[in-house]
Amino acid sequence: MRNTARWAAALGLTAAAVCGPLTGAAAAAPGAAPSSLYAPSALVLTTGHGTDAATATPERAVTLSCAPTASGTHPAPAEACAELRGVGGDLDTLKAEDGVMCTKVFDPVFVTVQGVYQGKRVAYERTFGNACTRDAVGGSLFAF
Structure with a gap:
């Protein structure tokens, strides 16, 4: 027993x-x-000169996490996360800031954003005419 x-x-x-x-x-x-209280947010942003992913020469890459706090190797993570929140994570809706004047010199800059933002997959690629137009659209998000 x-x-x-x-x-x-x-x-x-x-x-x-x-x-x-x-x-x-x-x-x-x-x-x-x-x-969990926070949906996952982890992004890798890259920039380089060229017209597309196949021809662009990568110059810089940074990481960005927006939850629970803004962090990563991005030089201004809090401002970049605020910009992402402002467009609800939809990078296609980013618009150029009012009053920014850029030259028409064609020196293409290619930007990618890959990862997850608030639990949703992000795969963004865009070619800008030059660095000025990239900065006018991306603000602090693409300023790295």
Whole structure:
């Protein structure tokens, strides 16, 4: 009888140890409350000279994370995250600032943004006529 009690206790503890961590997985079911307060945000931004990804010469790359706080290797992460929030993460809606005057010299600059912003996949590529037009559109987001 003692062996049966020991086996039952050992089996119960083993089941609790193995199945205990699995109870968190049930909360991740569709429609359940999120297990984290912040949706993931981790982006890699690159810039270089050229007209597209195949011909652009990469010059600089930075990381940007906007949750829970602005961080990364971007020189102004708080301002860049504020710009992303301003367009709801939709980089295609970025517009040039009013009153910015740029020359018409064609020296193409290619920008990419890859990663996740507030849990949504981001894959953005854009060619600007020159660095001035890139900075007019991207503000601090592309200023690295």
